Amino acid sequence: MPIRRRRRLTTLLVVAVVVLTVLFVALPPDSPVVLAVVFNGGRLRSALSYLGDRDAWLRARARHPVHLASEVGCLIKTGYGTRHRVREQLSAFAVRGGVLGDEGRDYLVVGDWEANGTADSGARAVDAVGLVMRDARLAEMADHERFGKYRSLRTAVEAGDEVRAAELGARFGWELDALKFIMGLELSYKRMPHKKWYIILDDDTFVVKESLELLLSHLDPAKPQYVGNAVGDYRARFAHGGSAVIVSGEAMKMLFGRPDIVRDAYISSLDETWGDRLVATTLQRIGVYIDERYSHYFNGEAPVMTRIRADRVCSPIVSFHGLRKPGAMVHAGRTLGRMRKPVLWGQLWELFGRKPLELYEGQPPAEGDHVGPGEEEVSLWQGIRNAEDCKRRRRQSVWDQLVKGEIYF
Structure with missing residues (x-):
């Protein structure tokens, strides 16, 4: 390439770098x-971590030891x-202890009714x-539709009408759930x-x-941090609420040091579909974004x-979601309570599998296998x-993709 052309490039x-930097600093x-x-920078950093051992940093000396029961405030959301x-x-x-104080x-339960x-x-x-609903910052929103729905639920609960309360909760409980996040965080911080x-x-x-x-002992709580299972597009990349959402003490301090932003978040919660997304969009306004390096x-x-994915087999797993059936949560607590070291994704089959993995080395069981709910990588x-x-269908599917040039070996 000629020297003159190289200089121009x-x-x-x-x-371009200067313009992007100025825009990045000047824009909200x-x-x-x-x-x-x-978003794209985070995805790039996450992709680069795949080139090496992306969990090596967890094997280094823990610089930020943490006592979960006393140094981590836990907010439990229910309805x-x-x-x-x-x-x-x-x-x-409580089976193992050490998580909740x-x-x-040390922990707080919030819902859409009062239980003393x-x-x-x-x-x-x-x-x-x-x-x-009673917050003075939302006095002008007293007639909002969601507050009317809340009053209907409260009336049924106070009247002891379990059937009616259950019906209303099933119908619009998810709408009321969006209102719990910011108030729950503010109560937790106070x-x-x-x-x-x-x-x-x-x-x-x-x-x-x-x-x-293990994870928290390697992260600095004095820095504004927001961690979890990243989902959503670049405009509102957020930590999935069911997978557990983690916010550092410094990020909370920054957020509740901005009462204008907190008030706006309360107003937004009246129309927001997902409260966990609202947490992200609120933190974005103070320059705190989800760190995707820890999503896995x-x-x-x-x-x-x-699903035990190949790229996560040797990584620690922090959370589980959807433990709704009676006994499922306690079973998980007892099973995982026997562990004295971080649990890896690759250990889940041994811990929770109904059949030994060795059975799948030969012919598959007569009843076949079930891979769980559908996603992009699951064919139905x-x-x-x-x-x-x-x-047979799988072999044909792979052959079709080879012919079309959609996969390569």
Whole structure:
């Protein structure tokens, strides 16, 4: 390449970098341009981590030791219709201990009704939705549709009409759930100040003590950090709520140091579909974005439904979601409570598999296999009578993709 042309390209590259830098600094932290740069930069960093051992950093000396029960504030979200899950969740964590500390001081339960006793949920539930409705910052929004729905649920609960309350909860409980996130975080920050970390859990989420401890001990809570199972597009890349959401103490300090942004978040919650996405878009306004390098440690499925992907076999797994059936949460707590080291994705078959993996080395079982709910990488076929039919269809599918040039060997 001629020297003159090379100089022109170098100059253009330098100018482009300078322009992007100026735009990045000048534009609001939640502008589409900034979010696109952050998203693509994060994906690039995540992709580069695949070139080496992306978990090697966890084997280095832990520079930020953490005591989960006393230094991590836990926010548990529930609803009137699912309140029974909390009791089992607390029992599951109590099998091994060390995750939750004292109620009120180290963990908090929020919902869409007030429970002062422990008859149903096993803990006191703070009516976060009611607090949002009565908040002076939202006085002008008192007639919003969601508040009307909340009042309907509260009336049924106070009247002791379990059938009606269950019906209403099933119909629009997910809408009320979106109102719990910001209020739950604010309550957590005010009632459990000075925590190194804050973690949001659904009432059907379980976290592995040793794995969570390992991860947090290698992250600096004095930096604004937001970690979890990343989903969504670049405009609102967020940590999936069911997989556990982690926010550093510094990020919480920054957020609640901006009352204008917090008020806007409350207003947005009245129309937001997903509260976990609202957490992300709110943090974006203070320049805190999800770090995708750690997404593969978080899991949005129940143990028996979890797909063990090849690129995660040797990585620690922090969370499970969807433990809704009676006994499922306690079973997970007892099974994982026997572990004294971080649990790896590759150990899940040994821990939760119904049949030894060796059985699959030969002929497949007569009843075939089930891979779980459909996703992009899962093919669904009709009319499969046995395992041999499935294998035949799979071979044909691979051949078709080879012919079309969609896959290579």
